[in-house]
Amino acid sequence: MQSVNNLEQAIARLEEALAEDLSNSLLVDGTIQRFESTIELYWKTLKRILVSEGIETRTPKETLKEAYQIGWLND
Numbered sequence: 001m002q003s004v005n006n007l008e009q010a011i012a013r014l015e016e017a018l019a020e021d022l023s024n025s026l027l028v029d030g031t032i033q034r035f036e037s038t039i040e041l042y043w044k045t046l047k048r049i050l051v052s053e054g055i056e057t058r059t060p061k062e063t064l065k066e067a068y069q070i071g072w073l074n075d
Contacts, residue, residue, distance in 0.1 A: 003045040010038040046072070 017031040043060040
C-alpha cells in the first residue's frame with residue numbers, strides 16, 4: 001500500500017531530523033514540520049486501513065479511537 005510506504009519514509013525523515021543538533025531554530029522548525037506531516041500521514045493511513053476493514057471514520061480523533069478500540073494502538 002503506497003500510503004504505508006509514504007508513512008515509513010516520513011518516519012525515517014523525522015528520525016533523521018531528531019538526530020540533528022536542534023540548537024538552531026531553523027532545524028527546530030523543520031523538525032516540527034516533519035512531525036506534523038508524519039502525524040497527518042499516520043492518521044490518514046490508519047483511516048484507509050480501517051476503511052478496508054469496513055470501519056468508516058471522519059476525523060483524526062475518531063480514527064485513533066477506532067484503531068485503539070480494535071487493538072491496533074496500545075495508548
